[in-house]
Amino acid sequence: MSQQPDTASATGVTVLVDDTRDFKDGRPAQTARTSVGALALLDSLAGARIDDLWLDYNLIGDDTVQLVIDRLIALATAGTPLKVSRLHVHSSNIRHGHRITAELAAAGYPARRSYAAGMWVRARWQGPLP
Secondary structure (H helix, E strand, O other): OOOOOOOOOOOOOEEEEOOOEEEOOOOOOEEEOOHHHHHHHHHHOOOOOEEEEEEOOEOOOOOEOHHHHHHHHHHHHOOOOOOEEEEEEOOOOHHHHHHHHHHHHHOOOOEEEOOOHHHEEEOOOOOOOO
């Protein structure tokens, strides 16, 4: 289940886009499990600084984070990139993980691959998926 920190202060905001993982250390994060949910979450944070944005490539079923990548690149191309301090691509999909990291970096985002497998636990969903 997503935790909803106060986004008005725009400090300490962590966003996780992943269908199966949560942070093992329990850090507060606003979480989206689908690409549509991620777009809605990012829209709700319009103008806020995101300290850490974590992206998994493969989401539920045939869903991927590609819609989010396309939106981020379009924003950067328009001169209004999302305000992100650190962008982590933690996907186990090697090919697409490297590709989207390179695309985001080329668009000016501070994107990097993350291989910290020990920081995750299996998501504990409560209720329907967002």
